[in-house]
Amino acid sequence: MSTADSVVLLTGAASGIGAATARAFADDGWTVYATDIDSEFPADIRERCRCLELDVTDDEQIQAVVDRIIAETGRLNCLVNNAGYGVAGPVEDVSSDDVREQFDVLVHGPHRLAQAALPEMREHGGRIITLSSVLGHTASPGLGAYSAGKAAVESLTDALRIEVAGADDIHVSLVEPAWVDTGFADSALENLGDEARTPTYDRTYDALETGWVLTGGPLATTPEAVAETVLSAATDAPPKARYPVGAFATFVRWTHWLPARLQDPIHRGFGRASAFLGRWL
Template sequence: MTSDAEPVVLLTGAGSGIGAATARAFAARGWTVYATDVSTPLPERVRERCRTRELDVTSDEQCRAVADAVRAETGGVDCLVNNAGYAAPGPIEDVDPEVVRDVFDVVAHGPHRLARAVLPEMRRAGGRIVNVSSVLGRNAYPGMGAYSGAKAALSSMTDALRMELADNPAVHVSLVEPAWVETTFAENARGKLADDRTADYDAVYEDLERGWGLDGGPLAMAPERVAARILDAATEDDPRARYTVGRPAALLRWTERLPAWLSDPAVRWFGRLTTRLARWWR
């Protein structure tokens, strides 16, 4: 615990969706919340109960500066929640390498930068690191290779960090893995689809634009459900290594056990089926 009466959480990607819901959930439980995002001001519903900061997680300097500022103001960080992320969808062949690097820089390297900024103190005083991944980090999806790859990197780094800290009982590291969530994630991702497209991938693009591959359709859950699991990881006496959120995520996790000759057609079938179902659902 920090010197403040209230525990302190530093949260990234708090401008909308899961991040905004998580900021409000921590504040409702009496935490001092430092809600950050790449641009400010954050929404009023976040600002009214949280301390907000601008933070570009791709900047080493900003990550160190924000962590130092929180320590100076409160005495320390009890929990770091790495939630910032975005997707640049499209077939691997069509996605620009620079775009892929940018996705990895936010999704995987950002949490690494912030972990390095808070761990020296956490190892002495205790604390939690909660990384928000996705079931796509375990189950790749056509047209989401860059995002799936970045989340897979984050998942592996989280596992490694948890084991590296196993001898320190005061520090816990957890991964939260939702599937589809009702946010602007899909809308923002579709806006990043390439204009110059390889015709062989027309079915992939159709799924991304019209199917449930990006937004989940009726399978998507409220961001508050994910926020509740993040709060569990931050507060439970014996937090789990992984928190899978919702039945669709649990089902997708289960498909890991299937051989590729069975799982690959099933995933492709899902995309093509939901492209047709979406006409009626919407």
Template sequence: MTDETVLITGCSSGIGRATAELFLDDGWTVYATSRNADDITDLADDGARTDALDVTSNDDVARVIDRIDDEIGSLDCLVNNAGYGLYGPLEDIPATELHDQFDVNVYGPHRLIRAALPLLRVAEGTVCNVSSVQGRLSVPGGGAYSGSKFALEAMSDALRAEVEPFNVDVVLIEPGPVETNFQERAGSEADDLIPGNEYDWVYESIEDSTTVSGSLPITSTPEEVATTIHDAASVSAPETRYPVGRFARLVVNTRLLPDRVRDAVFGLVRRFA
């Protein structure tokens, strides 16, 4: 058993749920949150302290952090997991939808970090920001999602140096494909766009990736990502970045290639689409 406390966003399914279950198994006090608290009642039955939390709501963020302050007075780990993927050619994505993507994936973690840092300083805790390999490498059709994850990575790098004097760690978790409903929602978001005729090959590549990624041998499980998060939160000197899975490590290395080489690969994809 431990007296440590963790706050996790996006616990209704996938990585967030697996992370909450793993921290519970290790005896942490777990604040598991989701936009709809009814989606995580089973986590409450397992011992988690559950709450409704929409990361785009300043009031929700303040209420949950105030609750932790009242009940515990400190916070050992914040896991910014809530997020979704918006895919499509940038020309076809309205600015309002791009804003919504950043509101959840970038502004949401920023809201939580600002509110939680006073409690994290007390515990000398850890911020775990769940990014993606697409926070290191952008592909056609992924500009909106990658843009949000690139931003999260940049903010994390700056934050890490800013809070180092307070012994607060900042960690980026960078999964590749994961066996969750993420790709299904990403495909749905792309279907809601009004496509032109100029980017048929981009939409075909999005459809292909959302169809096959969940069944690839390189796909990680939510439990594997959760284990990485838990390990990062449990050590005294965590790494700054944790690529999760073989595909993630490969993509990180691919980022070292010259831009023109990667562009040529995308060109081949376009010609064969």
């Protein structure tokens, strides 16, 4: 896909993976519309991109942003669904309201944006890229709600890819990192409640707070590595359906094919071992 005069709409672009991805597209010559619910963008993003406020749970705001992009540039070549956050905690303990709000961002947000972008993309072709996670295939104790959201957006994206394949020259891809060195873990820990913790899950909480279940520890990749993968999904001819980020993400993704009697001890053991190591490293 040629990047000359190409336009990308990117959500969650004020920090982390989103900011790195905005820089990668700008370096490649794209016109970048960087959006976030938080309007405080890094200085270099403000200088190099067109920064807009966007809440992906707001239908009217989404349509207004897409309409503005079309009015200003005449096209929308690529949509990157990156906005998201994690609700952490055992399934029994997490609030259903918190899970519902997370789903509204992780699942309904990309759905709304695809609906807004597709009519324009039929005119010129285009790509829709959604940031998912290997946890959409292989759930982790303490991250069941987040894994469920990513599993849902994986299925939604798979269906969309099949539905739009053909004459309209629209392509749909998933980018699937494992852990990434961003503020994701800090945000999830801030919202991890101290009240109403079921004692049965003490080890799960320990793995979240002390271990590598949220951070990935030394296994985490960089936002820049994810950004380069997103750019590949936007420019490869033809693009792949899925882009795992790094060898470890590929490994975690394929453990999904193991029987549960093998998968379950691996996940429990990782949390306990990383909590132990986290106290000493």
